[in-house]
Amino acid sequence: MIEVRLAIPNAYNAGEWRISRQVIGPRGGKSWKKVISQPATGGEYRTSLEAGTYKETYWTNGWPTSRTFEVL
Numbered sequence: 001m002i003e004v005r006l007a008i009p010n011a012y013n014a015g016e017w018r019i020s021r022q023v024i025g026p027r028g029g030k031s032w033k034k035v036i037s038q039p040a041t042g043g044e045y046r047t048s049l050e051a052g053t054y055k056e057t058y059w060t061n062g063w064p065t066s067r068t069f070e071v072l
Contacts, residue, residue, distance in 0.1 A: 001048040001049065001050055002048065002049055002050075002051070002071050002072070003046065003047070003048050004046070004047060004048070004049050004071065005044055005045070005046050006019070006044065006045045006046075006056065007043075007044055007045075008038075008040060008041070008042055008043045008044065008045055008058075009040050009042065009058050009060075010040065010041055010042025010043075011040065011058070011060040012060070012061075013060060013061050014039070014040035014041065014058065014059070014060055015039070015040055015058070015059035015060065015061075015062070016037055016038070016039065016040060016057075016058065016059050017037070017038055017039065017040035017056075017057075017058040017059075018034060018035075018036065018037040018038075018056070018057045018058070019034075019035040019036050019037075019045075019054055019055070019056055020032035020033060020034050020035060020054065020055045020057070021033050021035050021049075021050075021052055021053070021054050021055075022052060022053040022054070022055070032055055035049075035054070040058045040059065040060070049071045050071070051071050051072055052070075052071055053068060053069075053070055054068065054069055054070075054071060055067070055068050055069075056068075056069065
């Protein structure tokens with residue numbers, strides 16, 4: 001487990017902020033499993049995450065913005 005610190009955006013007319021982890025199924029199929037979801041009202045999120053690929057998504061004015069990152 002690695003401790004991470006993520007900035008939660010505080011955008012105008014912000015919506016949801018979410019972290020998801022990439023899961024690989026037994027046949028090799030990939031999907032995203034939600035880790036946390038909360039309002040995008042600014043601040044910082046600190047937690048310990050297992051190694052893997054993660055996606056951070058937040059919605060502003062109904063439009064999503066995403067980025068992926070690796071925890072090694």
